[in-house]
Amino acid sequence: MPSKSGRSIRSRVTIGFVVIIVLTWLAELLRLPHLLYGEDADFRWGRVLCRTVVRLGIWGWVQFTIRRLLRRLHELEEFLLVCSWCRRLGHQGRWLTMEEFFDSRLATETSHGICPECAGKQFAAHRSATRGPPTG
DSSP: OOOHHHHHHHHHHHHHHHHHHHHHHHHHHTTHHHHHHOOOSSOOHHHHHHHHHHHHHHHHHHHHHHHHHHHHHHHHHTOOEEOTTTOOEEETTEEEOHHHHHHHHOSOOOOOOOOHHHHHHHHHHHHHHHHOSOOO
16 A cells, blocks of 8 residues: 555656646747747647657656655565664664564553473473482
């Protein structure tokens, strides 16, 4: 789903291209090529239509490129910064614990548990620690 700012950027670009196309037609209607460059005073449909088609093609290419760039930017913004050392999460210039981050972003409560892999490692370490040094 396109973001509000993405639609705003694309609509401003569209308005700019519409203005350029309107100015192209006005220049031909006001016979500016004749006044400025001494060309024929006749209205040239072929010239103004060709320029309009070229500008519409450029507008389409620009819109496609902007859409791709905004999609990529959105993907990059979705990355979650995680501290390699303490596992805190970077969010809006602050470093939050996982609990703080999830509390601020989701309507879900957090709890703590232990995954089966870590449980196996911890129980094995506990067993070897409680056995004590070998006797003999």
